Amino acid sequence: MNxxxxxxxxxxxxxxxxGVILTWFIAAFLVWxxxxxxxxxxxxxGRFSGRAAEKLLSSERAMKSLGNSFLLAAALSVTVNxxxxxxxxxxxxxxxxxxxxxxxxYATTFIYGGIVLAAGYKFIYGDKGIVTALLSDAFPxxxxxxxxxxxxxxxxxxxxxxxxxxxxxxxxxxxVDHQTIEAAKNMGASTWTILRRIVLxxxxxxxxxxxxxxxxTGLGALSAPQVLGGREFQTITPMILTFTNSPTSRxxxxxxxxxxxxxxxLMLTVMTRMERGGTNFSVSKVSSALEKxxxxxxxGNALVHVAAYVxxxxxxxxxxxxxxxxxxxxAAIQTGQISLDSLTVDNYIRVLTQSSALRPFVxxxxxxxxxxxIAVGGLLFVARLLQKHRNWLTAVFEYLLHIPWILPSAxxxxxxxxxxxxxxxxxxxxxxxxxxxxxxxxFVTVKIxxxxxxxxASFASVNSSLEEAGAIMGAGTLYIFRRILLPxxxxxxxxxxxxxxxxxxxDYDTAIFLAHPLVQPLGxxxxxxxxxxxxxxxxxxxxxxxxxxxxxTGLTMYLVYGRARRRDASTAPxxxxxxxxxxxxxxxxxx
Amino acid sequence: MIRLENIEVTFGNFTAIPQLNLEVERGxxxxxxxxxxxxxxxxxxxxxxxxxxxxxxxxxxxxxxTRLPSDKRQVGMVFQNYALFPSMTVWENIAFGLRVRKEKxxxxxxxxxxxxxxVDLSASQLRKNVAELSGGQQQRVAxxxxxxxxPKILLLDEPLSNLDAKLRHQLRQQLxxxxxxxxxxxxxxxxxxxxxxxMSDRIAVFNKGVVEQVGTPQTIYDASATEFVxxxxxxxxxxxxxFVSELNRHSDGTLAPGANSYLRVEKASLTPPAGxxxxxxxxxxxxxxxxxxxxxxxxxRCHGSxxxxxxxxxxxxxxxxxxxxxxxxxxxxxLQYDPQTGEAVGNPALAASRP
Numbered sequence: 001m002n003x004x005x006x007x008x009x010x011x012x013x014x015x016x017x018x019g020v021i022l023t024w025f026i027a028a029f030l031v032w033x034x035x036x037x038x039x040x041x042x043x044x045x046g047r048f049s050g051r052a053a054e055k056l057l058s059s060e061r062a063m064k065s066l067g068n069s070f071l072l073a074a075a076l077s078v079t080v081n082x083x084x085x086x087x088x089x090x091x092x093x094x095x096x097x098x099x100x101x102x103x104x105x106y107a108t109t110f111i112y113g114g115i116v117l118a119a120g121y122k123f124i125y126g127d128k129g130i131v132t133a134l135l136s137d138a139f140p141x142x143x144x145x146x147x148x149x150x151x152x153x154x155x156x157x158x159x160x161x162x163x164x165x166x167x168x169x170x171x172x173x174x175x176v177d178h179q180t181i182e183a184a185k186n187m188g189a190s191t192w193t194i195l196r197r198i199v200l201x202x203x204x205x206x207x208x209x210x211x212x213x214x215x216x217t218g219l220g221a222l223s224a225p226q227v228l229g230g231r232e233f234q235t236i237t238p239m240i241l242t243f244t245n246s247p248t249s250r251x252x253x254x255x256x257x258x259x260x261x262x263x264x265x266l267m268l269t270v271m272t273r274m275e276r277g278g279t280n281f282s283v284s285k286v287s288s289a290l291e292k293x294x295x296x297x298x299x300g301n302a303l304v305h306v307a308a309y310v311x312x313x314x315x316x317x318x319x320x321x322x323x324x325x326x327x328x329x330x331a332a333i334q335t336g337q338i339s340l341d342s343l344t345v346d347n348y349i350r351v352l353t354q355s356s357a358l359r360p361f362v363x364x365x366x367x368x369x370x371x372x373x374i375a376v377g378g379l380l381f382v383a384r385l386l387q388k389h390r391n392w393l394t395a396v397f398e399y400l401l402h403i404p405w406i407l408p409s410a411x412x413x414x415x416x417x418x419x420x421x422x423x424x425x426x427x428x429x430x431x432x433x434x435x436x437x438x439x440x441x442x443f444v445t446v447k448i449x450x451x452x453x454x455x456x457a458s459f460a461s462v463n464s465s466l467e468e469a470g471a472i473m474g475a476g477t478l479y480i481f482r483r484i485l486l487p488x489x490x491x492x493x494x495x496x497x498x499x500x501x502x503x504x505x506x507d508y509d510t511a512i513f514l515a516h517p518l519v520q521p522l523g524x525x526x527x528x529x530x531x532x533x534x535x536x537x538x539x540x541x542x543x544x545x546x547x548x549x550x551x552x553t554g555l556t557m558y559l560v561y562g563r564a565r566r567r568d569a570s571t572a573p574x575x576x577x578x579x580x581x582x583x584x585x586x587x588x589x590x591x
Numbered sequence: 592m593i594r595l596e597n598i599e600v601t602f603g604n605f606t607a608i609p610q611l612n613l614e615v616e617r618g619x620x621x622x623x624x625x626x627x628x629x630x631x632x633x634x635x636x637x638x639x640x641x642x643x644x645x646x647x648x649x650x651x652x653x654x655x656x657t658r659l660p661s662d663k664r665q666v667g668m669v670f671q672n673y674a675l676f677p678s679m680t681v682w683e684n685i686a687f688g689l690r691v692r693k694e695k696x697x698x699x700x701x702x703x704x705x706x707x708x709x710v711d712l713s714a715s716q717l718r719k720n721v722a723e724l725s726g727g728q729q730q731r732v733a734x735x736x737x738x739x740x741x742p743k744i745l746l747l748d749e750p751l752s753n754l755d756a757k758l759r760h761q762l763r764q765q766l767x768x769x770x771x772x773x774x775x776x777x778x779x780x781x782x783x784x785x786x787x788x789x790m791s792d793r794i795a796v797f798n799k800g801v802v803e804q805v806g807t808p809q810t811i812y813d814a815s816a817t818e819f820v821x822x823x824x825x826x827x828x829x830x831x832x833x834f835v836s837e838l839n840r841h842s843d844g845t846l847a848p849g850a851n852s853y854l855r856v857e858k859a860s861l862t863p864p865a866g867x868x869x870x871x872x873x874x875x876x877x878x879x880x881x882x883x884x885x886x887x888x889x890x891x892r893c894h895g896s897x898x899x900x901x902x903x904x905x906x907x908x909x910x911x912x913x914x915x916x917x918x919x920x921x922x923x924x925x926l927q928y929d930p931q932t933g934e935a936v937g938n939p940a941l942a943a944s945r946p
Binding site: 177179180182183184185186187188189190193197198201202204288 | 639640641660661662663666667668670671672674675676677678679687688691692736740
C-alpha cells in the first residue's frame with residue numbers, strides 16, 4: 001500500500017470522524033491518566049518534589065516488597081524456563097509414551113490462570129486445603145500453613161505461566177528443520193548433543209522473549225502473592241494496591257507503579273531489540289517437518305518419562321480435585337474426606353439459581369462481553385485506517401495505542417483512579433472513580449494493543465485487488481468496508497473478541513483497583529472466598545465458578561484454536577488470532 | 592561398493608519399495624531418477640540409515656550395515672535444503688562432525704580449512720553466518736561438511752532442487768567436478784532427467800518403488816528398457832501400427848506392428864540422413880510449425896501418427912503448415928514395448944539392461 005500524506009488523508013469525512021474520536025480516547029484514557037501518575041509522584045503541588053522517594057526509602061514494607069518482586073521475577077525466569085522447556089520437549093520433541101495425554105495435562109493452564117488458579121491451589125494445598133487436611137490426618141504434627149510464602153508463590157506461578165512456552169516455544173520448535181537433525185545424526189551427534197548444539201540454539205530468540213515475559217510476570221504479580229504469599233512475602237503490585245486505598249500514601253503507590261512501569265519498559269525494549277536483531281530460523285526454502293526423537297539411552301529415557309508424568313500429576317491434580325469437589329458438600333470439602341454419595345449437583349443448582357451466587361458471574365460476563373465488543377468494534381475502523389494510510393500521523397496513533405502494552409495494568413488502573421476521582425473536563429466534567437464505567441474503560445484499554453495488531457494483520461491479509469475491484473465498479477469507502485472487507489475480517493474479529501472475553505472473565509488485577517463496590521466481578525469474589533469470607537459455601541461456589549470458567553474458556557479456545565488448526569493448510573489461521581499473538585498479550589492477561 | 596539386496600520398505604500399510612536390488616561401483620556417480628513419489632528418496636534414506644527396511648540387506652564395502660545407525664555407516668549426506676545449522680557459522684557447521692568425534696581443536700581447524708579450500712570457500716567466508724551465503728556457497732558448505740569426515744560414500748538428495756534455473760546449471764557443473772576430483776562414490780537423487788543424463792556414470796530409473804532400468808545415460812535414453820522409461824525420459828512421438836507397417840514395407844520388416852511404438856523427436860528428419868542407407872522415407876502433411884530460434888518444432892501427420900520432429904534452423908528445408916513433406920525414419924530408432932507388460936520387444940539389447 002502506498003503511503004498517503006497526512007494532509008490528503010484527513011480530507012475524507014470517514015477518516016476525520018474516526019480520527020476525532022480516536023484522538024479524544026487516546027488523550028483521555030491512555031495519555032492523561034499515565035502522565036497524571038508521573039505528575040502526582042514528582043510534582044504533587046506543581047513543583048518538583050522528592051517526597052515520594054523519601055517515603056519509599058523510609059518504608060521498610062515497601063522496600064521489602066520491591067526486593068521481593070525482583071527476587072520473584074529472577075527466580076521465576078529460571079523455574080519457568082526449566083519446567084517450560086521440559087514440557088515442550090516431552091510433548092513436541094521427544095518420543096514419549098502418552099505424549100498426547102501429557103499435552104492435555106500441561107495445557108490445563110490455558111483454561112485457568114490468574115486468581116482462579118491461585119485460589120485453586122490455596123483450596124487444595126492451603127491451611128484449610130483438601131490435601132493439607134488429608135496430610136495432617138497422616139502427620140498430626142505438621143504445619144498446616146506449609147504452603148505459603150515465597151516458595152508457594154514461586155511454585156504456583158511457575159506452573160501457571162508455562163502457557164507461553166506451550167504456545168511460543170512449541171511453535172518455534174516446529175520451525176526447526178528436521179533435516180538439520182538428520183544431518184547431525186549422520187555426523188554422529190548424540191540425542192543430547194543435538195538438543196544442546198542444534199535445537200536449543202535455534203530456539204534461543206524465542207526462549208529469550210519468554211524469559212523476559214516470565215520476568216515481567218513475576219515483577220507485576222498480584223494474585224499469587226496476595227493469596228499465597230502470606231505476611232512475609234509481599235510484592236510491588238499488592239503494595240500499590242494497599243497504598244492506593246489510603247489517600248495519604250497515594251504518592252507512594254504512584255512511585256511504585258512508576259518503578260514497575262520503567263522496569264517493564266526497559267525489559268520490553270530489550271526484548272524488541274533482540275527480536276529485531278537475530279532470528280536464525282531455517283535458512284532453507286524447503287524444510288521438512290520435525291519428527292519426534294527417540295531417547296536412545298534407556299535410563300535417560302526412563303527418567304524423562306518419570307519426570308514427565310510427575311509434572312503431569314502436578315498440573316492436573318488441582319484441576320481434577322476442583323472438578324470433583326465442585327460436586328461435594330461443604331463437610332466433605334472441609335475434611336477432605338469424600339465418598340460417592342456426598343457428590344451431588346447441589347452446588348451447581350445453588351450457583352445457577354441463587355441470585356447472590358450467580359450475580360458475580362453475570363457481572364463478569366456482562367463486563368467482558370461489552371468490553372470485548374467495544375474494543376473489537378471500535379478498533380475495526382481504527383485498524384483499517386492505520387493499515388490503509390501510512391504516514392507520520394498514523395504512526396503516532398499506533399504508538400500511542402500501544403501504551404497499555406508497555407505499562408503494567410496496576411499503573412493504568414492507578415492512573416484512571418487519580419485522574420477521574422474529581423470532575424474532569426476530558427470526560428465532560430464527570431467523576432468516574434467509583435462508577436461502573438471506569439472498570440469498563442480499563443478493560444477496553446488493556447485489550448487495545450492485542451486487538452489492534454490482530455485486526456491490522458487481518459486487514460493486511462485481504463487481497464488489495466478486491467478493494468480496487470470494488471472501487472472501479474463505483475463503490476464508496478464505507479460501502480467497500482461494509483460489503484467487501486468486513487465479511488472477510490469478521491471471523492478473525494470474532495475470534496479476537498472471544499479471546500478478549502475469555503481473558504477478562506476471570507480478571508482480578510484490574511478489577512481489584514477499579515470495580516464498583518456493589519458490582520463485583522467474579523475475580524474479586526473468588527479472592528474474597530480464599531480469605532474464608534463466605535465460609536464453606538463460598539469455597540464450593542468458587543469450585544463451581546472455576547469449573548464453569550474452565551468450560552467457557554476451553555470451549556472458546558477450541559473454537560478459536562482447535563478449528564484454526566484443522567484448517568492449517570489454508571491461509572485462514574494467519575487471520576485467526578493464535579499464530580500472530582505476541583507473547584506479552586497472553587501473559588499480561590493472566591499475571 | 593554399495594549393494595542393496597531385496598530391500599523392502601513399508602510405511603504402515605503403504606509399501607513404498609516392494610523389492611529393490613541395486614549395485615553401485617566404487618567411484619561411480621550413480622543417480623536415482625524418477626518422478627516425485629517414486630521411492631528414490633526412500634531408497635537413498637534407507638541407504639543413509641534414516642529408514643529401517645522391513646526386509647533385505649544393505650551392504651557397504653562388503654559389510655552388512657542394515658542395522659547400523661547412520662553415523663556408523665561412513666556415509667556423508669547433502670540434504671535437499673542443505674540442512675545447515677542456522678545458529679552456527681560456516682566454520683562451526685563444517686567442524687560439527689569433527690567436534691562430535693572429539694577431534695583435537697587444532698586438527699579440526701586444519702581439516703576444516705583444508706576441505707574449505709578444496710571446495711573453494713575462503714577464510715573470510717568461514718567466519719560468516721550461513722544465512723549470509725548465496726545458494727551456491729551454501730551448497731559448497733554442505734558438501735564440505737559431509738566430506739570433512741572422509742566418508743566412503745556421498746549421498747546427495749536433490750541438492751539443486753531449490754535453486755533457480757541458471758544457478759542450477761552452474762552448480763551441477765561444480766558438483767560434478769567436485770565429485771570427480773574427490774573420486775568419491777556418489778549416489779544422487781533427482782527428478783530432473785536433464786541433470787541425471789548430464790552428471791551420471793549410471794542411472795537407475797524408478798517408478799512406483801520399482802527400478803525400471805539401470806544403465807549409462809546413453810543406454811537409458813537410446814535403449815529405454817520399458818515404456819515408462821521411454822516416456823519419462825526425453826521427448827518422443829507415438830507411432831501408429833499403420834506407420835510401423837509402412838516402415839516394415841520399406842525395410843527388412845523386423846518391427847512388430849502390434850507393439851506400442853515410439854520415436855524420439857530428434858531421430859526423425861526432413862532430409863535424408865547422410866551415410867545411412869536404411870532410412871525409410873514416409874510421406875505426410877505438415878500440421879504445425881513453431882519457431883524456437885535454434886530450431887523449429889514440426890508436427891507432421893503421416894499414416895495416422897502425429898510425428899513430432901526438430902529441424903535445425905540452418906537454412907535447409909522448411910515446409911509451411913499444410914504442405915506435403917517427406918520424413919526420414921530409421922527403423923532401428925523405433926522403440927517398441929509390449930502393450931501388456933510394458934517391456935521392450937524385438938530388441939534383445941534393451942531387455943538385457945533391465946535389472
